[in-house]
Amino acid sequence: MNPTEAPDRCRIVLIAPPREEPKRILSAFEGGDVASLILPQWEADDDEFQSYAEAIIPGAQAAGLAVMIAGDPRIAARCRADGIHFEGSKQALAEIVEKHQAKLMVGTGGATTRDDALELGEVQPDYMFFGKFGYDNKPEPHPRNLKLGEWWGEMVRIPCIVMAGSDLAGLAAVAETGVDFVALSAAVFGDGIDPAQAVARANELLDQAPRFDEG
Incomplete structure (x- = not known):
């Protein structure tokens, strides 16, 4: 994650939806x-996904973002991304951490219970993600993800991301758990939404949320 002049409150992580135009993704950072x-690989083949990532990563990094590839780790290296998002078994995650974490951040997710999350956390990923890509189709964040995020933040030092819903109004519920990051996708890139305006509004809402030093 980008620590430069980071505000002392919950921050935004964007998740690119399937087949979103690179220009539209880059426009979000203006907010x-x-x-x-x-960047999830979704259903794209490796060559298509690599070309797609290469069209986005330089502009995103120039805007001060860290870019995570949720796909083949080799693509992350070729595209000079900042990290890899991997969801799978503890053993597979451990192998990726051992092989790549010296040069790339390695984040993970997919846990739906406390026990599963702690198992993955033993491998020491750079962050834990609660939610599922593409499942932010309801206005509110999933209650289970909120509970897991709040519990994780109280118990574990590894940073945590919680998936929000399709309506920015749900940001408050995520921020109030005290988690480090809130993930947005449909609320920023949905039909008829201006991504820059959505990000600007999201930051306004997060500025009204409790600061980390307020508990």
Whole structure:
């Protein structure tokens, strides 16, 4: 994540939806503070995904974002991304951490229970993600993700991201858990939404949320 002049409150992580235009993704950063961008591979083949990532990563990094590739780790290296987002078994995650974490951040997710999250956390990823890409189709964040995020933040020092819903009004519920980052996708890149305006509004809402030093 980008620590430069980071505000002392929950920050935004953007998740690119399927087949979103690179220009539209890059336009979102004009709306203000964004910590990181996760690029899922979705259904694209490796060559298509690499070309897509290469069209976005330089502009995102120039805007101060860390870019995570949720796909083949080799693509992350070729595209000079900042890290890898991997969801899988503890053993597979451990192998990726051992092989790549010296040069790239390695984040993970996919846990739906406390026990699963702690298992993955033992491998010491750079962050834990609660939620599922593409499942932010309801206005509110999923209650389970909110509870897991709040619990994780109280118990574990590894940073945590919680998936928000499709309506920016749900940001308050995420920020109030005390988590480090809130993930947005449909609320920023949905049909008829101006990404820059959505990011600007999201930052306004997060500025009204409790600061980390307020508990």
